[in-house]
Amino acid sequence: MDFELDDTVATVRDFVHAFADQTLRPLAREADEKGKLPAGVIKQLGQLAGNRATIMAEERVQTSEDKKPIGAMVGVVGSEELAWGDPAVLLNIPGPGLAAPSITAAGTPEQKKRFLADIFNVESEEPRFGALAVTEPQAGSDVSNVQTTAVRDGDEWVLNGTKVYCTNGARADIVVVNATLDKSLGRAGQKFFVIEKGAPGFKIGKIEKKMGIRASETAEFALDDCRVPLDNILGGVDALEAAREGSGFKGTMKTFDSSRPSVAAMALGIGRAAYEYARDWAASELPMSSNFTRRNAITSKLGTMKRELDSARGLIWRAAWMADNKIPNSKEASMSKAYAPQAALRCCIGAIQIMGPEGYSKEHLVEKWFRDIKVYDIFEGTGQIQRVIISRAILGRLDK
Ligand SMILES: Cc1cc2nc3c(=O)[nH]c(=O)nc-3n(C[C@H](O)[C@H](O)[C@H](O)COP(=O)(O)OP(=O)(O)OC[C@H]3O[C@@H](n4cnc5c(N)ncnc54)[C@H](O)[C@@H]3O)c2cc1C
Structure with missing residues (x-):
């Protein structure tokens, strides 16, 4: 067994460590005291992080020079260094955040391009965020108890429910939510839906005041007849069939x-x-x-x-x-x-x-x-x- 890090992973680690040391750590105390970072600093973080958003999305470092897959190793090594710099400031670095793993795991190639590569394009001037909202007032540990529903209405899905404790949920450009298509299927009836900023019926609620990671935004939101295009179900409309066959959860x-x-x-x-x-x-x-x-x-x-x-x-x-x-x-x-x-x-x-x-x-x-x-x-x-x-x-x- 080889415990030496692959050269590419080691290079990413050193690059990220320098960024964490020189940029994130110096912001830590003030961000904690104020409970947030100024918008200008968030924008700078996005620029300083350079192509990190893209790395985390479509062009994420996937293979080493000798073509071994290393995407997950890059993810954990980079995450350790960034949190070493500061865990709350880290969560203010623009990027898809926890939306990325769900889209990567469940999305079609077209959806990966549309929701990750296109939205989190390094060319974009403004900081962009993604979020994942699973937790509800009555469901967090017990994911199978999710009450949010999705019903098809012509070319759209109509979502209803409440999500709580969502990291970056209020400022996100996309929020991935899980909702149940058919309660009679229990947890197998759940699928992920992508809600884009400005979707009708997406209503931001309270922002939590917290003991730690105070500069990280933690939001509640309601889906009140929230409408999203048919294509926004991760895995595509065919996913509906998969849910019926019991593979949704x-x-x-x-x-x-x-x-x-x-x-x-x-x-x-x-x-x-x-x-x-x-x-x-x-x-x-x-x-x-x-x-x-x-x-x-x-x-x-x-x-x-x-x-x-x-x-x-x-x-x-x-x-x-x-x-x-x-x-x-x-x-x-x-x-x-x-x-x-x-x-x-x-x-x-x-x-x-x-x-x-x-x-x-x-x-x-x-x-x-x-x-x-x-x-x-x-x-x-x-x-x-x-x-x-x-x-x-x-x-x-x-x-x-
Ligand atoms: C700062 C912050 C950010 C968050 N960000 C996100 C986010 O971005 N997206 C998101 O979806 N959620 C997010 N969450 C929510 C978090 O994931 C949930 O709070 C967590 O999964 C616990 O679920 P719950 O709230 O339902 O708690 P509960 O399930 O009610 O848990 C309460 C206690 O009961 C225990 N418990 C529950 N069931 C069992 C069991 N079967 N056996 C033993 N013990 C049990 C739990 O371990 C816990 O100690 C965030 C929470 C916080 C505090």
Whole structure:
């Protein structure tokens, strides 16, 4: 087994790290205090990120020089670096965001071009965002309970329902929502629909005020007889037949198989930021002459943090490698998502513990990372839900 990163992946990692270090990290504190970034800065972020949006869309780095598929590895390695820079500022970088995995997994080639390559074209002057809205007031962990409906009316779909906690949901140029075509089919009756900005009946609700990732927009919206063209069902109108045959829900789950390792990688990036900060603080603030017992406790804690971060990275890279090699990775994606956020949370707590009151102070970013990390154990499926998925995969579905 080769743990060396492919040259292309390593180049992307170094490029993204420099961007995270020089651009994202310096914006972190002010963005957290204000709860948002100025529009001009968001525009600059889009320009500075250069062709990142396109990389994440159609022309994403898919193969190494010797033609091995590496798209998923690029995704997790880049996500770790960006979140290391700042997780909330990262979510303000224009691009398709979580809309991309669902369109990539369930869209037709024409839809991938129309909703990803065309909209998130590097030539576009204005920042553009994509979002994925699955969660509803009564359905998040239990995706099968989604109440939003889609009904065909001639050349259009008419959607009704409420979506909550949607990252970038209010400013998105496209929002991918899952809705049920036929409740009698249960979860098999769900499909993804793309709602474009300005669609009639798309009504933005409240913007959440949050404990962490405060500069990231989290929105509620209602679909009130919201009309979208017939072609906006992901997979095309033929998807309707697939839903009748019972494969609709699989599209939703396939999306998570590709997005969960990336979200786990973001958690890893936050944990690594806290670990490195505490390590460097200890090296400069605690000279060799300081209390031996305290030094020993700190070095031991740092060792544990590093071990947990490396374990998380192993799980994440395995899930990404499997995706690149077209090996089903639901269980492994969930393992990475179950482990990394909690390991990173322990690292953030450890960093505060090492630094004592300084770790609690707003003089340092450690207290912010501690607030930011928790949501990684909530969105894209909570830690508990990942455990349910893993145990079902290990034991077989006992409730079949
Ligand atoms: C900042 C933020 C951004 C978000 N962004 C998005 C987004 O962009 N798109 C989107 O669709 N959603 C988003 N979400 C929503 C998030 O994905 C859901 O909140 C999450 O999946 C949990 O679902 P729920 O809200 O239904 O909670 P619930 O399912 O009600 O969970 C409540 C608690 O019960 C536990 N629980 C539930 N079922 C079980 C079970 N079977 N076994 C054990 N424990 C269980 C959960 O683990 C959790 O601890 C975001 C949330 C936040 C906070």
